[in-house]
Every structure is written in structure tokens, then in C-alpha cells.
Amino acid sequence: MTTATVNTHRDPRDRHPLLEQLSQLWRNKTAVLGLVIIIIFISAALSAPWISPHNPIETSLYDQLKPPLWHDKGTWTHILGTDELGRDLLSRIIYGARVSLIVAVISVGLAFTLGTLLGCISGYYKGLLDGIIMRIMDMILAFPYLLLAIVVVAYLGPSLQNAMMAIGITYVPRFARIVRGSVLEECEKDYVIAARAVGANDGRIIFLSILPNCLGPLIVQTTLSMASAVLDAAALSFLGLGAQPPTPEWGAMIARSRSLILRASWVMTFPGVAILLAVIGFNLLGDGLRDALDPRLRD
Amino acid sequence: MHDDRTQPPLIESRNLVKHYSIRGGVLMKEVAAVKAVDGVTLAIQQGETLGLVGESGCGKSTYGRAILRLEEPTSGELWFNGENILAYPKSQLRALRREMQIIFQDPFSSLNPRKTVAQIIGEPLLVHGVRSRREREDRVAELMTLVGLQQDQMRRYPHMFSGGQRQRIGVARALALNPKLVVCDEAVSALDVSIQAQVINLLEELQTEFGLTYLFISHDLSVVEHVSDRVAVMYLGKIVEIAPSQDLYANPLHPYTQALLSAVPIPDPFLKRTGRIILKGDVPSPIDPPSGCRFHPRCLYAQRVCHEREPVLEEHRPRHWAACFFAGEAGR
Numbered sequence: 001m002t003t004a005t006v007n008t009h010r011d012p013r014d015r016h017p018l019l020e021q022l023s024q025l026w027r028n029k030t031a032v033l034g035l036v037i038i039i040i041f042i043s044a045a046l047s048a049p050w051i052s053p054h055n056p057i058e059t060s061l062y063d064q065l066k067p068p069l070w071h072d073k074g075t076w077t078h079i080l081g082t083d084e085l086g087r088d089l090l091s092r093i094i095y096g097a098r099v100s101l102i103v104a105v106i107s108v109g110l111a112f113t114l115g116t117l118l119g120c121i122s123g124y125y126k127g128l129l130d131g132i133i134m135r136i137m138d139m140i141l142a143f144p145y146l147l148l149a150i151v152v153v154a155y156l157g158p159s160l161q162n163a164m165m166a167i168g169i170t171y172v173p174r175f176a177r178i179v180r181g182s183v184l185e186e187c188e189k190d191y192v193i194a195a196r197a198v199g200a201n202d203g204r205i206i207f208l209s210i211l212p213n214c215l216g217p218l219i220v221q222t223t224l225s226m227a228s229a230v231l232d233a234a235a236l237s238f239l240g241l242g243a244q245p246p247t248p249e250w251g252a253m254i255a256r257s258r259s260l261i262l263r264a265s266w267v268m269t270f271p272g273v274a275i276l277l278a279v280i281g282f283n284l285l286g287d288g289l290r291d292a293l294d295p296r297l298r299d
Numbered sequence: 300m301h302d303d304r305t306q307p308p309l310i311e312s313r314n315l316v317k318h319y320s321i322r323g324g325v326l327m328k329e330v331a332a333v334k335a336v337d338g339v340t341l342a343i344q345q346g347e348t349l350g351l352v353g354e355s356g357c358g359k360s361t362y363g364r365a366i367l368r369l370e371e372p373t374s375g376e377l378w379f380n381g382e383n384i385l386a387y388p389k390s391q392l393r394a395l396r397r398e399m400q401i402i403f404q405d406p407f408s409s410l411n412p413r414k415t416v417a418q419i420i421g422e423p424l425l426v427h428g429v430r431s432r433r434e435r436e437d438r439v440a441e442l443m444t445l446v447g448l449q450q451d452q453m454r455r456y457p458h459m460f461s462g463g464q465r466q467r468i469g470v471a472r473a474l475a476l477n478p479k480l481v482v483c484d485e486a487v488s489a490l491d492v493s494i495q496a497q498v499i500n501l502l503e504e505l506q507t508e509f510g511l512t513y514l515f516i517s518h519d520l521s522v523v524e525h526v527s528d529r530v531a532v533m534y535l536g537k538i539v540e541i542a543p544s545q546d547l548y549a550n551p552l553h554p555y556t557q558a559l560l561s562a563v564p565i566p567d568p569f570l571k572r573t574g575r576i577i578l579k580g581d582v583p584s585p586i587d588p589p590s591g592c593r594f595h596p597r598c599l600y601a602q603r604v605c606h607e608r609e610p611v612l613e614e615h616r617p618r619h620w621a622a623c624f625f626a627g628e629a630g631r
Contacts, residue, residue, distance in 0.1 A: 017458065190404075191409055196369060197396065198396060199392075199426050209411055212413040
């Protein structure tokens with residue numbers, strides 16, 4: 001039989017089931033709102049050098065504590081006003097989006113990779129290995145995670161990289177647990193035995209057969225963790241353990257302007273609003289993804 | 300054993316045992332074992348279909364998986380084509396996978412929902428070294444035609460197919476590597492009756508075309524009677540009777556087989572059944588099976604000897620083996 005003319009055209013219905021589920025996201029208004037917020041932040045972060053009106057770390061003695069535009073003395077040169085060193089707040093917030101998103105992506109990426117790997121090993125091989133890995137995860141979870149992050153940073157020294165490491169490590173257990181649970185569930189299914197019957201090796205079975213079926217909860221967890229990573233990075237920086245001056249980081253900006261809250265409240269407010277919006281954006285998207293991807297919650 | 304020794308069997312298990320240990324306590328010591336398969340000696344000839352029947356939980360599926368080494372047997376011997384495959388290390392096992400395959404009961408959980416049909420049927424080829432995508436897809440198309448699927452559906456995902464079609468995908472995957480032995484683990488039990496007939500016919504056609512050997516595991520006695528050359532009856536991890544299909548259905552020797560057969564529904568509302576045997580009680584726990592003959596607590600004809608000694612399989616009639624002290628006498 002000649003089969004050289006296999007029909008390779010794609011029916012629009014032949015989409016990957018994950019894409020199929022993701023397309024349901026569009027029906028969820030709040031999730032779309034979250035996505036829009038995140039896209040705004042991402043584009044701001046990517047185009048920061050071009051869209052920010054001023055240099056974020058350039059101080060100016062003559063422009064200290066200029067109020068925002070809508071204030072009586074507001075000017076168009078500093079739309080959101082300036083801080084105590086005369087730095088433009090809008091520019092600092094735009095550059096701050098860079099820092100926050102980088103922290104979120106790297107720390108969650110670290111947690112995702114490590115957690116998924118450990119979760120897969122735990123769920124697939126079970127037994128003693130599973131016991132050891134999961135007890136270590138329990139130990140990490142037993143600490144209040146911000147406290148654990150503080151300990152890690154205190155040990156490694158305060159810097160943004162170390163803050164990312166610390167946040168990443170504290171987020172590993174939640175990924176490991178979710179992946180382990182899904183892998184345990186999937187291992188019961190016949191397609192895993194079929195893959196073994198066919199002679200596939202463990203790596204192939206875990207990463208190419210099982211893992212794609214665990215992606216739903218994993219994507220949700222990733223998005224929600226981004227939100228907490230932004231928040232935790234801000235918290236560490238607020239405590240002086242994350243980004244060091246003059247890096248424009250939202251948490252650090254709030255920390256430095258605490259004393260000005262009565263005199264020039266905008267200096268503290270706008271970084272706070274930025275954190276709020278970024279966290280809300282990731283959370284709305286995460287909740288929407290959960291509705292779209294988790295069949296147990298959809299009825 | 301238990302059969303005509305004209306040619307060596309394709310696969311033979313000798314005293315095959317699969318125990319699942321139950322661990323407990325702080326030290327996770329073995330406190331008990333589920334004796335799922337407890338010493339099964341069975342040979343399957345090249346080209347035949349051996350039916351394996353029994354109640355749920357009697358160990359028939361475990362046996363099917365153990366002979367493929369999908370479940371690692373606890374002890375015993377397993378001879379395939381004259382080689383003891385239980386001695387094979389993991390690396391050598393991969394080559395063996397070409398020779399024996401399995402078709403599953405549940406057409407939904409047996410296909411990976413995130414893979415296309417082409418990927419599912421092509422996976423065995425990819426694993427066994429067919430690197431070129433073109434080559435794989437040609438073979439997949441060929442297999443799909445063979446099992447009665449349209450080859451332009453190879454980019455679809457399993458959820459877009461019906462139960463019967465999915466089972467055909469499972470069959471195509473099992474055949475991708477041209478195996479000699481196929482274990483059909485309740486392969487048609489989850490399907491509608493009309494679809495069952497289609498899939499059974501397909502399996503029979505494939506058997507004639509490729510000279511396949513089937514181990515046909517099922518709890519459906521009518522289906523097994525239809526497809527099998529010989530039938531083995533399993534109870535609590537042991538074979539209690541084995542005979543050519545017609546002989547077993549016409550003259551069951553073991554009381555358990557008699558009871559099983561009397562429970563097969565007759566599709567004729569005007570025919571009154573005579574002599575239905577209702578078994579007392581449930582299947583005993585495979586953790587702590589009864590002494591002597593495992594069937595004695597439920598047997599209508601049990602005598603003292605039945606719970607003292609364990610009966611062995613004996614050839615009571617030509618090619619008809621049963622493990623009962625009163626085989627053939629009881630129930631007539």
C-alpha cells in the first residue's frame with residue numbers, strides 16, 4: 001500500500017486539547033482584564049528606555065518632591081511627581097516593572113524547574129525516594145516562607161539575585177506537591193502502562209507522556225506564584241534585603257519614602273499601586289486559567 | 300504443560316507468582332502479601348487464542364501483565380520462544396517489547412489525551428528506532444487502514460473518537476511492531492455489544508493475517524467461548540481448569556467452572572434455565588486464601604479432604620485438566 005499521499009492538512013478542530021481549553025479563557029472577562037494588565041506591564045518593562053520620560057536614577061536637587069500632574073503645583077515634566085532626591089517617579093515605576101518581572105520570571109522559573117523535577121521523581125518512583133523528597137518539602141513548608149526567604153538572604157547577603165534565589169527556593173514545595181499529585185494520578189492510567197509496554201524509557205514516559213497531562217494545574221500555579229513572587233520581592237526589598245539603591249524597585253521605593261507619607265504621599269502611593277496592579281493582574285489571570293484548565297472546578 | 304506437546308509453546312509460565320506486599324509499621328516491614336497470582340503454570344501455543352476467565356480480582360489481569368513483565372513477577376519462570384525472559388535485564392527487555400504487546404480494557408484511559416493518533420500509534424516505532432517522521436507516518440497510515448480507521452484522522456486527538464474507534468487505535472498501537480503475542484486484557488468489555496462484535500472480528504482477522512497469538516482475558520464467558528481455542532479458568536490466583544473451548548463449555552469438570560457457566564445469560568426469554576448454581580459468599584481475600592482447595596468454602600461438594608490438601612491440575616480427559624479431587628463426579 002502506498003501512503004506517500006498522507007493527508008497532512010489540519011482540521012481547525014484538530015487543535016491540541018490544551019489550546020482548546022485555553023481558548024475558553026476568552027469567555028472569562030476578569031481573566032482577560034488580568035491578561036491586559038500583565039501585557040501592559042510587560043510592554044512597559046520591555047520598552048522602558050524608550051517610553052520613560054527621565055533617567056530613573058538621575059537625581060535633581062531642584063526637582064525634589066514635585067507633586068503629580070493633577071496637584072495644584074503639578075507639571076507635565078513629572079507626571080507622577082518626583083521623590084526626595086528629585087528622581088522622576090513614573091520613570092522609576094516603569095523601570096521597576098522590569099525588576100519585578102525579572103524577579104518573578106526567574107524565581108518562579110527556578111521553582112518551576114526544581115519543583116517539577118522533584119515532583120515527577122517523587123510521583124513516578126514512589127517509595128523511599130518519594131518519602132525523602134516530600135519530607136524535605138514539608139520542612140520547607142513548615143517555615144513561614146517570607147521568614148525562610150529572609151534567612152536565605154541573610155545567609156547569602158542582600159542583593160536582588162539572592163532575593164530571587166530565596167523566593168525560588170521557598171516556592172519549590174508548592175510545585176513539587178502539585179506535580180507529584182498529578183503524576184500519581186496519571187500513573188494509574190493505562191496509557192502509562194502502554195508506554196512501558198512499548199518499551200519507552202522512564203524519562204520519555206515521565207516527560208513526554210505524563211507531564212503534558214499535568215500542565216493544567218502547573219500553569220495555574222505558575223501564574224499565581226508570579227503574583228506572590230512580585231509581592232515577596234517587594235517585601236524583601238522593603239526590608240532592605242532585596243534590590244539595593246539606587247535600583248528602582250517598587251518595594252524599596254516604598255521603604256525609602258515611609259517618612260514622607262504625610263508630606264508627600266504620592267512618593268509612597270504610586271509604587272504601591274503598581275505592586276497592587278501587577279499582583280491583581282497575575283491573580284485574575286491565574287484564577288481564570290484555573291477555571292479554564294481544571295475540569296474539576298468547571299461545572 | 301497441560302496440552303499437546305507437538306511443538307514448543309510460544310510462551311510458557313512455570314509456577315509464576317506475583318505477590319503485592321503490604322507494608323506497615325514504622326520500619327515498613329512486610330506484614331502481609333496479596334497473592335494476586337499464586338503459582339500459575341500455563342503454556343500458549345503459537346497462533347492459538349487462549350481465553351482466561353474468572354471473577355474480578357482473581358488475578359487474571361495481573362497474570363496478563365506479569366507475563367509481559369509490566370508487573371515484575373515475584374517468582375517462577377517465564378519462557379518465551381525458548382528463552383527464560385525473567386532472567387532478562389531491563390536493557391534486553393526493550394527488544395522483547397517488540398514481540399509482545401497489550402490491548403487494554405478502557406479505551407479512554409489507555410490513550411494519552413495529549414497526543415495525536417499519529418503520535419500514539421507512532422510511539423512504538425519511534426521508541427524502536429524509526430527516526431524519520433515520514434516513515435513513521437506512512438506506517439501509521441497503513442496501520443490505521445488495517446484496523447478500519449481513516450488515515451486522514453491521524454492528526455486528531457483521542458477525545459474526538461468514539462469508544463470503538465479508540466479501541467481500534469489501541470489495536471493499531473499494539474500491532475505497530477508486528478508482535479507475536481498480544482495480551483487482550485478485557486479488550487472488548489467496555490464496549491457496546493455491537494461494537495464488541497466488530498472489534499472481535501477485527502482481532503480474528505488480524506490473527507489470521509499475521510498469525511498472532513492471543514491471551515484473551517475476560518470475565519465475559521460468551522465472548523471467550525467465541526474467540527478462544529482453549530480456555531483457562533482462574534480462581535484466587537490459581538488455574539482451576541483448562542480445556543479446549545468446546546469441551547470446557549460442554550463438560551465443565553470443576554465445580555467453580557460449572558457455577559460460572561450456569562450464570563451465563565441465555566438470550567432467549569422463553570427458555571427456562573435449569574439448574575442454576577448459586578455460589579454462597581464472596582471471593583475470599585487473596586491476602587489470606589483458604590487452606591487446601593481455595594474454592595472449598597464456597598463449593599457445594601466440598602469434603603474433608605478439600606480443606607486439608609490442595610488439589611493439583613490433572614488431566615481428567617484428553618487435553619482437559621482440572622484441579623479438583625472430585626472433578627467430573629460432582630454435580631452430575
